[in-house]
């Protein structure tokens with residue numbers, strides 16, 4: 065199994081994100097990224113590749129189809 069990644073342009077950083085809750089490995093972590101306009105920061109999620117088990121559950125529940133398998 066490979067690991068999964070989150071497309072930053074699709075992630076809305078919702079505090080109710082089901083991707084965070086479904087991950088049994090707690091691999092989904094919040095991160096600050098520069099906003100698209102280059103002004104300030106916005107909250108997104110990323111997957112810690114050192115923790116991800118590659119189970120793929122996160123990709124099934126993301127309402128924005130932001131999660132995809134790497135490679």
Ligand code: SF4
Nearest residue numbers: 087116117119120122
């Ligand atoms: S593939 Fe599985 S272990 Fe990896 S981030 Fe998604 S839910 Fe968590």
